Amino acid sequence: MNLVDEEDKIYDPRDTTLTFVDSPDDLDPLPSEEDDSLRAQMSCGHAVTLESLTGWCRSLLDQGNYVFKCPALKDGERCNAIWPYREVRRLAALTAEEIEYFEENIARLAAMEFCDFKACPGCKTFLERKDLTNLCVQCTVCTSDKKVAFQFCWQCFKPWKGRGPRSDRCDNEGCINQDLELLRTCKTTILSQVQGVGPCPSIRACPTCGQKTEHDTTGCKNVICTRCQVEFCFVCLKRTRVCLQTSSHFNPCSEGIAPRQTSIPVWHRK
Ligand SMILES: [Zn+2]
Ligand SMILES: [Zn+2]
Ligand SMILES: [Zn+2]
Ligand SMILES: [Zn+2]
Ligand SMILES: [Zn+2]
Numbered sequence: 001m002n003l004v005d006e007e008d009k010i011y012d013p014r015d016t017t018l019t020f021v022d023s024p025d026d027l028d029p030l031p032s033e034e035d036d037s038l039r040a041q042m043s044c045g046h047a048v049t050l051e052s053l054t055g056w057c058r059s060l061l062d063q064g065n066y067v068f069k070c071p072a073l074k075d076g077e078r079c080n081a082i083w084p085y086r087e088v089r090r091l092a093a094l095t096a097e098e099i100e101y102f103e104e105n106i107a108r109l110a111a112m113e114f115c116d117f118k119a120c121p122g123c124k125t126f127l128e129r130k131d132l133t134n135l136c137v138q139c140t141v142c143t144s145d146k147k148v149a150f151q152f153c154w155q156c157f158k159p160w161k162g163r164g165p166r167s168d169r170c171d172n173e174g175c176i177n178q179d180l181e182l183l184r185t186c187k188t189t190i191l192s193q194v195q196g197v198g199p200c201p202s203i204r205a206c207p208t209c210g211q212k213t214e215h216d217t218t219g220c221k222n223v224i225c226t227r228c229q230v231e232f233c234f235v236c237l238k239r240t241r242v243c244l245q246t247s248s249h250f251n252p253c254s255e256g257i258a259p260r261q262t263s264i265p266v267w268h269r270k
Pocket of ligand 1: 042044045046070071072079080081
């Protein structure tokens with residue numbers, strides 16, 4: 001995909017949320033004399049320009065790294081401070097196209113790395129669940145020990161009961177998804193700075209990966225998921241980019257408030 005020319009981006013010198021510094025760009029080992037672009041200070045204290053920060057983080061992403069670490073040298077060693085994506089996005093002033101590119105790639109890379117490990121209730125061996133849509137898991141250790149297939153429920157840890165595969169529960173009594181229960185029973189909340197939007201559930205499951213997410217009720221209606229880093233609208237549950245096509249940050253969504261979720265989105269590894 002083509003990204004817009006970074007030359008188009010400039011810092012607003014009046015932006016009081018950024019700290020501008022006079023020190024040279026720490027990401028550029030050979031800063032040119034005539035380069036007078038503004039430098040902003042990252043949380044680790046190092047100075048960056050829009051171009052150097054965008055370029056460095058994009059090169060990390062293109063090499064399969066979605067954790068953004070500061071490459072600046074400090075006493076001959078790399079700083080390696082981790083910059084949250086939220087910070088990179090703000091200080092690199094990512095454009096809409098860049099945000100889409102970053103978030104799609106971060107989510108894809110994080111999903112590949114995400115592993116679902118739990119201990120088998122029979123033998124306590126740690127197992128990885130490969131199919132995130134199926135709660136019925138077979139332990140290979142127990143199965144070869146006992147010479148019969150041992151399947152248990154990833155949710156209630158009892159021996160599997162009923163038909164499978166299944167993603168919501170097994171037939172054992174009391175097998176419930178705690179997250180779903182939370183989504184069903186959580187209080188409602190008001191996003192005080194969003195005009196004209198009534199109460200909405202205080203807990204949402206991230207539409208991309210299913211992570212439980214809350215809104216701190218300040219600022220715009222969008223939140224960034226802490227697990228997959230994809231930003232979504234807390235009100236209508238669409239990706240921010242999609243919601244903003246027919247709405248704006250502090251106004252109601254075109255399709256109103258999404259009802260309480262009754263299933264948890266499953267993170268698909270692409
Ligand atoms: Zn640093
Ligand atoms: Zn086992
Ligand atoms: Zn169960
Ligand atoms: Zn997520
Ligand atoms: Zn929305």
